[in-house]
Amino acid sequence: MPIPDYQTLMRPLLARLADGSVHALSDLLQELIAEFGLSPEEIKEKLPSGRQTVISNRVGWAKTYLDKAGLLQTPKRAHYQITDRGLKALEECPNEISNQYLRKFEEFQQFTSLHTENESRDHEQVGESDTTPDEQIAAAFQALNRSLADELLDAVRTASATFFEQVVVDLMLAMGYGGSRKEAGQATQATNDDGIDGIIKEDRLGLDTIYLQAKRWQNTVHRPEIDKFIGSLTRNRARKGVFITTSEFSPGAREAVQNLDxxxxxxxxxxxxxxxxxxxxGVTRKETYEVKQLDGDYFSEES
Structure with missing residues (x-):
């Protein structure tokens, strides 16, 4: 039989988690291969890039979509467990689970929708037939980056405080701040609240400085923390500051930085x-695609 598409794989994948235990993705892949009776040739068939097998890619996306809809969870890397919502989905969908069903969940809608800043009510769904190929490519690219961003954030949150310090320094350097790596590294120091504090050069010449504070937190950062940071900047007569967190800022925290000197x-x-x-x-290039268009100048016969 042909290799099943990722939507066809979603319910069988979720059903194999119905016992409530934690399962490794590698084991689930082998079980699904056996369930669908794939031939050795089908098992080895690869994507056009040649970097990944088709069945592995499709099982991976089935897992991702179930995860984004809240039907399964990830207790540890590459291991998955069904949620209460997932158990209910198996009852409600005895034959198949599709993207149409998953769209009933707000988390999945947020994952697959492309919102614009000025038109939050208008959106395009990944893979909808009424979108052009260019739009589908752009939508797929954004979906891949959103999934990657989730993985990155999980990795940063579970890393040590020392490694988090390195991430912040490396990011500031990559963005063109901090002078040399040695100077940037000396500008930060570990604190007892799971974050770092320091001063970093705005440019290599050190024409201005930026006060930096970073918190590797799970909980929302509220206004009192921002007010303390602003107070520190004021006492040091600083003009610029950057506050980084692995969580999120409350509306009050964001309001605190408005209309400042x-x-x-x-x-x-x-x-x-x-x-x-x-x-x-912290990322590496996976694939490179070139989208080409007609070169009108080449076909111009005007002298």
């Missing part, structure tokens, strides 16, 4: 992950 930038966990992707920090 100084410039204070807040970077939450999502922005941190996006910046790491943008500056190739």
């Amino acid at each position: 100084m410039k204070v930038v807040l970077i939450d966990g999502r922005q941190l992950a996006d910046l790491m992707i943008e500056h190739n920090l």
Whole structure:
């Protein structure tokens, strides 16, 4: 039989988690291969890039979509467990689980929707037939980056405080701040609240300095923490500050940095992950696709 698409794989994958135990993705892959009776040739068939097998890629995306809809959870890397919502989904969908069913969950809608800043009500769904190929490529690219950002943020949150310090320094250097690596490393120091504090050069010449504070937290950062940071900047007569957290900022915290005589930038966990992707920090290139168009100049016969 042909290799099943990722939507066809979603219910069988979830059903194999129905016992409530934690299962390794590698074991689930082998079980699904056996269930669908794939031939040796089908098992070895690879994507056009040649980097991954088709069945492994499709099982991976089935897992990702179930995860984004809250039907399964990840207790540890590459291991999965069904949730109460997942058990209910098996009851409600005796034959198949599709993207159409998953869209009933807000988390999945947020994952697959492309929102614009000015038109939050208008959105395009990944893979919808009424989108152009260019739009589908762009939507798929954003979906891949959102999934990667989630993985990055999980990795940063579970890393040690020392490694988190390295991430912050490496990111500032990648963005063009901090002077030399030696100077940037000396500018930060570990603190007892699971974060770092320091001063870093705005440029290699040190024409200005930036006060930096970073918190490897799970809980939301509220206004009192930002007020303390602003107070520290004021006492040091600083004009610029960056506050980084692996969690998120409350509305009050964001309001605190408005209309100040100084410039204070807040970077939450999502922005941190996006910046790491943008500056190739902690990520590696997986695929490269070239989208080409007609060269009108080449076909111009005007002398």
